Amino acid sequence: MMQTNLVSKSVTWTLPEWIDTELSKNNVYTSLEERMDLAIRLSLANVIQNTGGPFGACIFERKSGTLVSAGVNRVVPTCCSLAHAEAVAIAFAQQRCNTFDLADENLPEMELVTSAQPCTQCFGMLHWCGVKHVVIGATSEDVERHTGFEEGPLPNDWRKLLQNRPRFAIEVTEGVARERACEVLMLYKEQGGVIYIPQASELLSGY
Ligand SMILES: [Zn+2]
Numbered sequence: 602m603m604q605t606n607l608v609s610k611s612v613t614w615t616l617p618e619w620i621d622t623e624l625s626k627n628n629v630y631t632s633l634e635e636r637m638d639l640a641i642r643l644s645l646a647n648v649i650q651n652t653g654g655p656f657g658a659c660i661f662e663r664k665s666g667t668l669v670s671a672g673v674n675r676v677v678p679t680c681c682s683l684a685h686a687e688a689v690a691i692a693f694a695q696q697r698c699n700t701f702d703l704a705d706e707n708l709p710e711m712e713l714v715t716s717a718q719p720c721t722q723c724f725g726m727l728h729w730c731g732v733k734h735v736v737i738g739a740t741s742e743d744v745e746r747h748t749g750f751e752e753g754p755l756p757n758d759w760r761k762l763l764q765n766r767p768r769f770a771i772e773v774t775e776g777v778a779r780e781r782a783c784e785v786l787m788l789y790k791e792q793g794g795v796i797y798i799p800q801a802s803e804l805l806s807g808y
Contacts, residue, residue: 614679614689617652620671630666636714637738637777639668644686644716644785647673648792655748655789656686658715660694660703663734669711670694676797687715687723691730703731704769712736716782717744718775721753727763727771734772735763738782747786749796 623642630636636659643657654674661668672690676682690713695701703711712734718741719727727735741752756762763771 612681614675614681614684614692616671616673616675616689616693617647617650619646619650619652620673622646624668624671628668630661630668632666633714633736633774633777636661636666636712637716637736637782639671640686640714640716641738641778641781641785643671643673644782645788648785648789648794653678653684654686654750654797655785655794656715656717658686658690658713660690660732661712661714662709663712664709670697677795682797682799683722685720685723687713687719688726690715691726691732695730701729701731704733705731710734714777716785717741718752720744720750721755724755724759724763728766732771733769734774736777737773737775738778739786740775740779743779743783744786747783748790748794751798 623646630639640657640659644655647653647657648655652673654676656674658672659668660670670690670693672686672693674686675684675689694703694711698708711732713732714736717739718737741755744750745752760773763773
């Protein structure tokens with residue numbers, strides 16, 4: 602009789618097939634606006650294609666603007682509550698750079714550009730992944746107001762906590778293309794997108 606695995610031994614995260622169609626061929630995004638434009642376009646495509654929640658995030662080499670990784674929210678399709686856009690972008694960047702430490706001295710400085718403010722989970726991840734600059738579109742309040750998602754118990758002084766991080770500061774830039782980021786959140790709600798909160802089954806009834 603075949604031995605059944607008692608536990609899973611691997612987890613797979615994937616990006617949707619359409620992702621390539623949103624990326625520029627030269628892979629360089631010079632301004633912050635161009636970088637945020639990509640993160641928001643990914644969030645929009647994720648909603649339109651029905652491949653996850655209304656969030657996109659990318660990691661760039663801060664100075665050159667070279668794209669290192671792209672991420673979209675994949676919580677529902679991958680059956681994984683960790684698969685927020687920021688987490689996906691971080692995981693793929695670390696895999697590509699072959700290190701857990703994106704602040705490694707052999708790498709260029711890294712920047713995370715995200716269509717919406719990191720939730721409490723993603724705020725925690727920022728401390729350990731090695732990015733030195735976080736660029737944000739929509740605020741947490743926007744996310745909660747426009748979608749019904751909960752952002753979790755984020756500390757009031759989250760900016761200061763990032764800036765005062767031991768060993769290196771994580772700089773925060775907010776409000777880049779906020780309105781466009783909010784439009785995607787509103788579209789998700791209009792389309793009846795899943796609010797993937799544990800025990801929120803009443804919110805899933807239309808799905
Ligand atoms: Zn998150």
